[in-house]
Structure formats: C-alpha cells, structure tokens
Amino acid sequence: MDILCKLQERGLDLSKETHPAKSYYLHARECCEFTNMLMENVYDYPKDLVEFALLFSELHDVGKLLREWSLNLKKRPYHAIEGAEWLLREDIKLPISSPYHEILIYAIMMHHSMLHAPIEARKMIEKSEKIKPRHFDKYSKCKVFINTLNNAVKGLERNIRFDLADAIGIAKLADVISAKEFSPSEILIQYHWPERLEDVLIGGISKRACEKRGVFDKSRFEKQVEAASCGEKHLLVAAPTGWGKTTLALVRMTRLKPVKTFYILPTITAIKDFYDTFTKIINESYIGEYFYFADVELLRRHESEEDDLIDIYRYFIPKITLTTIDQLLLTMLQVGRYHIRRFNLRNSLLVFDEFHLLTPQMIACLRIFLKNLLEHYNASCLFMSATPSPVYEELIKEAIPQLKSIILSDEYRRLRRHKINYCSDEMVEDFIVRNQDLLRKERTLITVNTVGRAQKIYLDLKKGLRGSRKIMLIHGDFAYKDRREREGQINNAEILVSTQVAEVSLDISFDLLITELSPIPSLVQRFGRVNRYGAEPDKTNVFVCKPEDDKPYGLTPMNLAHKNLPILLEGLERMGEKAYLSDEFWRYEQIYKKDVEEVEQEIVDMIDNIMLDFFSFKIGEMDFSKMLGREETYLAVPDVYLEEVFNLREKLKRVRDHRERKEVYTLIKEYLAPASRSDFNRMEFREELGLYVIKEYDREVGIKRT
Numbered sequence: 001m002d003i004l005c006k007l008q009e010r011g012l013d014l015s016k017e018t019h020p021a022k023s024y025y026l027h028a029r030e031c032c033e034f035t036n037m038l039m040e041n042v043y044d045y046p047k048d049l050v051e052f053a054l055l056f057s058e059l060h061d062v063g064k065l066l067r068e069w070s071l072n073l074k075k076r077p078y079h080a081i082e083g084a085e086w087l088l089r090e091d092i093k094l095p096i097s098s099p100y101h102e103i104l105i106y107a108i109m110m111h112h113s114m115l116h117a118p119i120e121a122r123k124m125i126e127k128s129e130k131i132k133p134r135h136f137d138k139y140s141k142c143k144v145f146i147n148t149l150n151n152a153v154k155g156l157e158r159n160i161r162f163d164l165a166d167a168i169g170i171a172k173l174a175d176v177i178s179a180k181e182f183s184p185s186e187i188l189i190q191y192h193w194p195e196r197l198e199d200v201l202i203g204g205i206s207k208r209a210c211e212k213r214g215v216f217d218k219s220r221f222e223k224q225v226e227a228a229s230c231g232e233k234h235l236l237v238a239a240p241t242g243w244g245k246t247t248l249a250l251v252r253m254t255r256l257k258p259v260k261t262f263y264i265l266p267t268i269t270a271i272k273d274f275y276d277t278f279t280k281i282i283n284e285s286y287i288g289e290y291f292y293f294a295d296v297e298l299l300r301r302h303e304s305e306e307d308d309l310i311d312i313y314r315y316f317i318p319k320i321t322l323t324t325i326d327q328l329l330l331t332m333l334q335v336g337r338y339h340i341r342r343f344n345l346r347n348s349l350l351v352f353d354e355f356h357l358l359t360p361q362m363i364a365c366l367r368i369f370l371k372n373l374l375e376h377y378n379a380s381c382l383f384m385s386a387t388p389s390p391v392y393e394e395l396i397k398e399a400i401p402q403l404k405s406i407i408l409s410d411e412y413r414r415l416r417r418h419k420i421n422y423c424s425d426e427m428v429e430d431f432i433v434r435n436q437d438l439l440r441k442e443r444t445l446i447t448v449n450t451v452g453r454a455q456k457i458y459l460d461l462k463k464g465l466r467g468s469r470k471i472m473l474i475h476g477d478f479a480y481k482d483r484r485e486r487e488g489q490i491n492n493a494e495i496l497v498s499t500q501v502a503e504v505s506l507d508i509s510f511d512l513l514i515t516e517l518s519p520i521p522s523l524v525q526r527f528g529r530v531n532r533y534g535a536e537p538d539k540t541n542v543f544v545c546k547p548e549d550d551k552p553y554g555l556t557p558m559n560l561a562h563k564n565l566p567i568l569l570e571g572l573e574r575m576g577e578k579a580y581l582s583d584e585f586w587r588y589e590q591i592y593k594k595d596v597e598e599v600e601q602e603i604v605d606m607i608d609n610i611m612l613d614f615f616s617f618k619i620g621e622m623d624f625s626k627m628l629g630r631e632e633t634y635l636a637v638p639d640v641y642l643e644e645v646f647n648l649r650e651k652l653k654r655v656r657d658h659r660e661r662k663e664v665y666t667l668i669k670e671y672l673a674p675a676s677r678s679d680f681n682r683m684e685f686r687e688e689l690g691l692y693v694i695k696e697y698d699r700e701v702g703i704k705r706t
Contacts, residue, residue: 003058003095004028010090012065019179024065027178031057034174034184042191042259043346045163052100053167057174059104060111062086068135078132081125081139084109088141099152106149107168109142111175114336114616115165122146153613159376165334165614166343173315173340180311190286190319191259198254204281205247213533220244223408228252232404236383236393239408240415240577241528245384246277249351256380258349261320264328266357266504268293269487271322278320288318290327293480295666316344325362326628332369333607333617335624345373351382354504356389356521359629360592363395364600368607370399386528387521387580391589395596412578416536418527420572421543422565428457428516428545439495440468442512446497447526449516450551451475452705458497459701475499478702479638479673502529509533516547519557520564520585560587603627633674636683638697641671649689673703
C-alpha cells in the first residue's frame with residue numbers, strides 16, 4: 001500500500017474515521033484484500049488489471065480525508081468528485097500508466113454514480129458544484145480531465161474495456177462489503193464450489209421427486225443426467241412439461257461447476273415458485289432471487305435481515321440467482337450502476353427456462369449479449385422449453401454456432417396425458433353453464449386470454465356455485481400484496497381462474513382444463529398444467545373454447561391456431577405428444593425473424609459506442625421496457641390502499657435512518673399495482689405521493705376490467 005504513504009506525506013490522516021467505527025486505512029485494506037482474492041484466486045485476471053483495481057480500492061474514498069468532510073456532518077461534500085479533484089490538483093504520481101491512469105481517476109470520480117459517458121459525467125460535475133458543499137471553489141481540474149478521457153481509451157481492445165468495467169465493479173463491491181460489515185469469507189464462499197454440493201443437490205432432487213410423485217423415477221433421472229452431461233458448452237433441450245427440466249438444469253450445474261448459475265425465468269410468479277422448490281433441495285444461503293419486488297419478499301421472510309439480503313441479492317452474490325431476462329439484459333448493457341455485478345457472468349451457467357416466451361425484442365438484445373460478451377465471459381448457456389420455437393432456435397444458433405440441440409422426441413412420443421375436445425363454436429361461459437356438474441367434481445383450471453374475461457368468469461362462478469367449491473382468481477393486475485396472497489393459495493384451489501400467468505414454470509397439476517383458444521405454444525403450456533404426472537386418461541380432460549376476440553395475441557396467430565389445432569389433435573392421437581414438436585405450428589413466428597433482425601440493428605445503433613467502451617448505457621426504465629417489447633405499464637396505488645400508502649409517506653418524512661427508510665419504501669411497494677396506458681382516464685397523479693392513484697380496484701378481483 002505504498003500509495004497510502006504518499007497520501008500521508010501530503011498531510012492526510014489515514015486514521016480518520018470514514019465509516020462508522022472504521023478508519024480510512026482499515027477500510028482501504030479490507031477493500032484491497034477482498035478485491036485481490038476475487039480477481040486473483042477466483043477469476044485469474046491479468047496482473048495489470050489487478051493492480052488497477054487495488055489502486056482504486058486504496059484511493060476511491062480519498063475525498064473523505066479532506067478536512068471539510070466528516071462522518072458527523074448531515075450534509076457532506078461530494079467526496080468522489082472532491083477526491084478526484086484533489087488528486088489532479090496535487091498531481092499525485094500514481095504507479096500506473098496511461099490510459100489506466102486516466103480511467104482510475106475517472107473511476108474515483110464516479111464511484112457513487114453510474115459510469116456516465118464523458119459528456120454526462122461533465123453535467124453531473126457541474127450540477128454537484130451547485131447543490132453540494134465543497135472544498136474547491138471550482139472542479140476545474142475534473143472538468144478539463146473529462147475532456148481528455150475519450151482519447152485515453154480509444155486505443156484499448158474491446159475485451160480490455162469489458163475487464164476494466166468489471167475491475168471497477170469488483171472493487172466497488174468490495175467497498176460495499178466493507179462499508180456494510182458483511183463477512184468477506186461468507187461472501188467468498190459463494191464464489192467457490194462448495195464441498196459435497198453435488199451430493200446435496202442429487203439427494204435433494206431425489207427427496208423432492210418422492211414428495212411430488214411418491215416415487216423417485218431412477219430411469220428418468222438417468223436420462224436427465226445423460227442430457228445434462230453432454231460435453232458441448234451450450235445446450236438447447238426440448239422436453240415435455242413435467243418431465244423434469246429443472247432437475248436437468250441442476251445436474252448440468254454439478255457437471256460444469258460454474259462460479260455462478262443464473263436461472264432466468266419468464267414471470268415473477270415462476271421465480272417465487274422456483275425459490276420455494278430450490279430451497280427444499282439446497283440450503284437457502286446459496287439461493288438468491290432478484291426482481292422488482294424482491295425486497296418485498298425478503299422483508300416478508302426475514303424482516304430485520306432484509307436490508308443486508310437485498311444488497312446480497314441485487315449484486316448477484318448467491319451461488320444460484322433466480323431472476324428475469326430484464327435483469328440479465330440490464331446487467332449486460334450496464335444500465336445505471338449494473339457494472340457492479342456484470343463480472344458475475346464470468347465462468348457462469350445461464351439457464352433460460354421457457355425461452356420461447358421471450359419477445360422478439362428480448363431475443364434481439366440477447367443476441368447482442370451472446371455475440372459480444374459470451375465468449376469473453378466464458379459463460380455456458382442452457383435453453384429449455386417444452387415447446388421450443390424453431391425460429392428462435394435458428395436465431396440463437398446464429399449467435400452461438402456451437403449450440404447443441406437435444407430434442408427428447410421419445411419422451412414426447414410415449415406421453416398421452418390429454419384427451420382434448422375443441423369446442424370451436426362455444427365460449428367458456430356457455431361451456432361452464434352447461435357443465436357445472438363437471439366443475440363440482442374435478443379440480444379445474446380455467447384459463448382465458450385477458451384479465452377482464454378472467455374476472456367476469458370468476459364472479460359468475462362464485463355466484464353460480466354458491467360456495468360449494470374453493471374458487472381462486474389469479475392474474476397480473478393485482479397489487480403485489482393481493483397477488484402474493486393468491487399465489488400462496490393456488491395449491492388449495494379446487495377451481496382456479498387464470499390468465500397466461502398459470503402457463504409457465506409452475507409445478508401444479510389439475511384434473512380438468514377449460515381454456516380459450518390461444519396460439520399453439522401457449523395452448524401446449526396450458527395443457528401441461530393438467531394430468532401433469534399421470535397416464536393416458538379415459539375421458540376428455542381438456543376443453544378448448546372459442547375466444548371472445550383475438551386479444552392480446554393478434555389476428556394472425558389466432559387464425560393460425562384455429563386452423564392448426566384440429567391438425568394438432570389428430571397428431572396427438574397418432575404420435576402422442578411428439579406432435580408438439582411439429583414446425584408447422586410455428587410458421588407464424590417467421591414474421592418475428594425479420595422483427596428480431598430489425599430491432600437488433602436499432603439497438604446496436606443505440607448502444608454500439610457504449611458496448612465498445614466501458615460506460616453505462618443511459619436509458620430510462622420505461623424506455624428500457626419498451627425496448628424489450630413489454631406493454632407500457634405504470635405502478636399505481638389502488639384507491640382502496642390510499643390511506644395506508646399516505647401514512648407510510650408521512651412516516652417517511654420523519655425517518656432519518658437509511659435502513660428504516662428503505663423498509664418504508666419496501667412497504668409502499670407492496671401496495672402498488674401495474675396500471676396500463678388504457679387506465680389513464682381513471683388514474684390521477686398525486687403530487688404528495690409522487691404516484692398515480694387508480695380507481696376501480698377491488699381486493700378480490702384486482703384492477704376492474706369487466
């Protein structure tokens with residue numbers, strides 16, 4: 001730590017307390033030790049990058065050593081910019097050459113911000129001059145320095161630029177660990193392959209299978225092991241619903257022994273369901289989940305530990321992280337401060353479950369990641385689906401030419417779990433009225449295409465069956481608090497009325513399905529929730545009814561579904577569930593191929609310079625959702641929860657403790673519901689809350705759409 005001696009020579013006191021009960025020297029030493037362990041012992045970074053990260057660890061908080069900064073002040077100078085300005089003014093000779101020297105100064109300046117491109121960084125410095133107390137009259141050295149930054153990095157190879165961002169991220173993570181008093185040894189455990197983890201996983205898989213099915217199918221497990229043990233680095237596996245793709249993924253992890261595994265799931269409901277499953281197989285300390293409402297879940301489960309755990313989860317520290325495609329792509333593009341976690345993709349296993357559900361825009365972004373970063377990060381991919389899209393498979397193979405496809409045709413062929421009747425002239429409501437005796441006997445899933453339809457059918461059933469059955473409603477337009485309660489009751493439902501949220505990654509099984517017509521891949525997923533582990537039924541257990549309209553899929557996919565469903569049913573009679581693999585049912589997706597290619601070029605045009613440098617991609621949350629092809633939504637407070645949220649906002653005004661403020665924010669999030677643009681005429685923006693308030697909300701049915 002020779003550089004610290006130079007700071008002392010310039011009159012700075014390294015014993016100064018810069019964190020609660022911790023001196024600058026101790027904090028710098030802890031950051032260096034963790035950074036060195038991770039970069040040398042886990043990832044084997046080149047020596048020059050390790051030296052860069054160690055210098056950053058030693059110097060990032062130098063601004064706190066200036067006399068105007070004190071831990072006791074309520075309003076402190078912006079120490080990141082102050083430190084960079086001081087180093088430039090004092091002309092400290094750092095033991096590092098250009099361009100690493102310039103990037104180091106920049107990293108110190110930005111270590112509490114996103115990695116802004118130079119023009120944005122200059123704006124931030126100028127803003128800080130006006131709103132923060134400061135030691136220097138002007139940040140003149142920093143502003144001049146910013147003008148030279150681009151020239152300093154122009155000659156660097158792309159891979160070095162990626163590594164520089166990661167080195168900054170690792171050192172910043174070390175800063176967080178030291179500042180929050182996390183145990184470095186407990187964090188580092190997550191970066192090594194634990195002893196006996198393979199035995200624990202295999203034992204947990206066997207136990208879980210016995211609980212779900214009453215017996216451990218050794219023959220099936222051997223097939224799962226065979227597929228998972230494939231020597232190719234990247235796999236695409238097609239297997240029937242309920243066959244055990246989750247087991248395959250876990251076994252694949254034991255074979256590759258990645259530093260991290262990221263399990264990318266299509267819905268929040270699926271993430272929570274998988275978390276419950278995984279924590280029955282492996283100790284929960286190795287499992288993390290990260291999505292927008294993850295802090296709400298953590299507060300519910302762990303209460304006093306929430307603040308610590310959410311930081312561990314959001315920085316992708318756990319051995320296995322359950323997350324969404326949005327979070328992976330935010331990390332890949334370094335949106336905001338995501339550079340702190342992108343290094344975790346190195347030597348990782350990425351599992352894409354039900355990848356056919358990704359939008360064309362998501363596939364376009366994913367292809368950018370696969371082409372630009374996959375090889376450099378030495379990551380392995382596992383794509384899984386019961387209904388693999390040939391179009392998406394082709395597009396992914398263009399980005400990963402060595403991708404090996406394993407299509408378990410024999411597993412599909414031997415399955416005949418569904419007897420299906422296409423009631424093409426009858427709507428779901430009419431079918432229910434005509435078959436109420438059937439609903440009184442069978443555990444039934446009713447799946448329709450829109451929230452309004454689900455609400456209407458649910459209310460009609462409640463009235464018609466008059467409490468004789470446990471009827472549940474689930475869809476995506478509930479406040480998080482209400483949706484979570486309903487998800488916890490799904491297993492006890494005798495009749496579940498649902499939208500598409502019940503289609504994917506939920507390990508539930510019903511006796512009877514009544515569904516509206518939808519695109520064939522969607523229908524297959526719905527079929528997979530019926531007789532999930534059973535033999536060939538002796539009576540019809542799936543009824544497909546006429547939809548009210550083509551929403552939300554559009555006319556082309558719905559017309560193709562109507563045309564092809566009779567052909568599919570004939571195929572199921574003839575060859576079992578192998579009929580689901582027919583390319584014929586994916587023809588309409590050919591229109592998406594051009595969409596993917598066009599969107600990909602648009603995104604490349606937007607981010608090309610960012611990808612080539614190490615700066616963050618600056619984009620708003622709403623714009624990012626649009627970029628991924630998601631419907632525009634706004635988190636709003638249902639009017640029935642207005643008083644609760646108002647009281648929490650008032651409490652927030654009185655709270656000064658950072659941890660307690662985060663807890664209050666988390667409690668507010670519990671009451672938010674996803675409103676759409678079509679809800680604007682029944683929403684109002686409340687300035688005192690900083691949120692939209694939506695009327696016409698009912699705790700039983702969610703945002704009213706009937």
